[in-house]
Amino acid sequence: MEVLIVRYHPIQEDLILDAIVNSGHQVTLAHSSQDALKQLRQKTFDLAILDTSSNDISSFKIIEQIKNTGIEPLFIVMTDSHSLEMEHKARQAGIACYMIKPTDIDNLTSIINHISNK
Numbered sequence: 001m002e003v004l005i006v007r008y009h010p011i012q013e014d015l016i017l018d019a020i021v022n023s024g025h026q027v028t029l030a031h032s033s034q035d036a037l038k039q040l041r042q043k044t045f046d047l048a049i050l051d052t053s054s055n056d057i058s059s060f061k062i063i064e065q066i067k068n069t070g071i072e073p074l075f076i077v078m079t080d081s082h083s084l085e086m087e088h089k090a091r092q093a094g095i096a097c098y099m100i101k102p103t104d105i106d107n108l109t110s111i112i113n114h115i116s117n118k
Contacts, residue, residue, distance in 0.1 A: 023112065033062045046116070048075050076112075080102075
Protein backbone atom coordinates (compact mmCIF):
# COMPACT_ATOMS: atom_id res chain seq x y z
CA MET A 1 0.00 0.00 0.00
CA GLU A 2 1.22 3.50 -0.86
CA VAL A 3 1.15 5.83 2.17
CA LEU A 4 1.71 9.60 2.22
CA ILE A 5 2.75 11.19 5.53
CA VAL A 6 2.13 14.93 5.61
CA ARG A 7 4.57 16.89 7.76
CA TYR A 8 4.68 15.22 11.12
CA HIS A 9 6.84 15.85 14.20
CA PRO A 10 10.38 14.81 13.09
CA ILE A 11 11.03 12.23 15.82
CA GLN A 12 7.58 10.65 15.53
CA GLU A 13 7.80 10.89 11.74
CA ASP A 14 10.86 8.63 11.71
CA LEU A 15 9.23 6.10 14.05
CA ILE A 16 6.02 6.08 12.02
CA LEU A 17 7.89 5.83 8.72
CA ASP A 18 10.00 2.90 9.96
CA ALA A 19 6.99 1.05 11.38
CA ILE A 20 4.96 1.45 8.18
CA VAL A 21 7.87 0.40 5.95
CA ASN A 22 8.57 -2.59 8.22
CA SER A 23 4.93 -3.59 7.77
CA GLY A 24 5.56 -3.86 4.03
CA HIS A 25 4.12 -0.56 2.81
CA GLN A 26 5.73 2.20 0.73
CA VAL A 27 5.96 5.65 2.32
CA THR A 28 6.41 9.12 0.85
CA LEU A 29 6.90 12.22 3.00
CA ALA A 30 5.35 15.58 2.16
CA HIS A 31 6.86 18.54 3.99
CA SER A 32 3.91 20.91 3.56
CA SER A 33 0.31 20.91 2.42
CA GLN A 34 1.37 22.19 -1.01
CA ASP A 35 3.98 19.43 -1.26
CA ALA A 36 1.26 16.90 -0.33
CA LEU A 37 -1.00 18.16 -3.11
CA LYS A 38 1.92 18.01 -5.57
CA GLN A 39 2.80 14.45 -4.49
CA LEU A 40 -0.85 13.39 -4.82
CA ARG A 41 -1.02 14.73 -8.37
CA GLN A 42 2.11 12.79 -9.34
CA LYS A 43 1.40 9.45 -7.69
CA THR A 44 -1.57 7.42 -6.47
CA PHE A 45 -1.71 6.94 -2.70
CA ASP A 46 -3.99 4.57 -0.84
CA LEU A 47 -3.65 6.40 2.47
CA ALA A 48 -2.62 9.84 3.72
CA ILE A 49 -1.63 10.48 7.34
CA LEU A 50 -2.02 14.07 8.53
CA ASP A 51 -1.22 15.82 11.81
CA THR A 52 -3.65 18.60 12.73
CA SER A 53 -1.11 20.41 14.89
CA SER A 54 1.87 20.73 12.55
CA ASN A 55 0.46 21.44 9.11
CA ASP A 56 0.74 24.88 7.61
CA ILE A 57 -3.00 24.75 6.91
CA SER A 58 -5.68 22.71 8.60
CA SER A 59 -5.65 18.99 7.85
CA PHE A 60 -9.33 19.24 7.07
CA LYS A 61 -8.65 21.92 4.46
CA ILE A 62 -5.99 19.68 2.92
CA ILE A 63 -8.50 16.82 2.81
CA GLU A 64 -11.04 19.11 1.16
CA GLN A 65 -8.47 20.32 -1.40
CA ILE A 66 -7.45 16.74 -2.16
CA LYS A 67 -11.05 15.61 -2.61
CA ASN A 68 -11.70 18.61 -4.89
CA THR A 69 -9.02 17.26 -7.25
CA GLY A 70 -10.88 13.95 -7.55
CA ILE A 71 -8.14 12.08 -5.69
CA GLU A 72 -9.60 9.96 -2.91
CA PRO A 73 -7.06 8.22 -0.66
CA LEU A 74 -8.21 7.17 2.79
CA PHE A 75 -7.13 9.51 5.58
CA ILE A 76 -5.82 9.08 9.11
CA VAL A 77 -5.82 12.33 11.08
CA MET A 78 -3.83 12.69 14.28
CA THR A 79 -4.33 15.42 16.84
CA ASP A 80 -2.97 16.37 20.23
CA SER A 81 -6.15 18.13 21.33
CA HIS A 82 -9.24 15.96 21.54
CA SER A 83 -12.52 17.82 21.40
CA LEU A 84 -16.04 17.10 20.24
CA GLU A 85 -15.64 19.79 17.59
CA MET A 86 -12.51 18.11 16.20
CA GLU A 87 -14.20 14.71 16.22
CA HIS A 88 -17.23 16.19 14.45
CA LYS A 89 -14.99 17.76 11.77
CA ALA A 90 -13.26 14.41 11.28
CA ARG A 91 -16.56 12.61 10.77
CA GLN A 92 -17.79 15.28 8.36
CA ALA A 93 -14.56 14.97 6.36
CA GLY A 94 -15.12 11.22 6.07
CA ILE A 95 -11.72 10.19 7.40
CA ALA A 96 -10.92 6.52 7.99
CA CYS A 97 -9.42 7.05 11.44
CA TYR A 98 -9.03 9.86 13.97
CA MET A 99 -6.25 9.30 16.53
CA ILE A 100 -5.21 11.18 19.64
CA LYS A 101 -1.48 11.73 20.17
CA PRO A 102 0.90 10.59 21.45
CA THR A 103 0.84 8.10 18.63
CA ASP A 104 0.71 4.44 19.59
CA ILE A 105 2.87 3.03 16.78
CA ASP A 106 1.59 -0.55 17.20
CA ASN A 107 -2.01 0.65 17.06
CA LEU A 108 -1.28 2.80 13.99
CA THR A 109 0.40 -0.04 12.09
CA SER A 110 -2.47 -2.36 13.04
CA ILE A 111 -4.97 0.15 11.62
CA ILE A 112 -2.90 0.60 8.45
CA ASN A 113 -2.60 -3.16 7.97
CA HIS A 114 -6.35 -3.54 8.50
CA ILE A 115 -7.05 -0.83 5.90
CA SER A 116 -4.65 -2.45 3.42
CA ASN A 117 -6.43 -5.81 3.76
CA LYS A 118 -9.85 -4.39 2.75
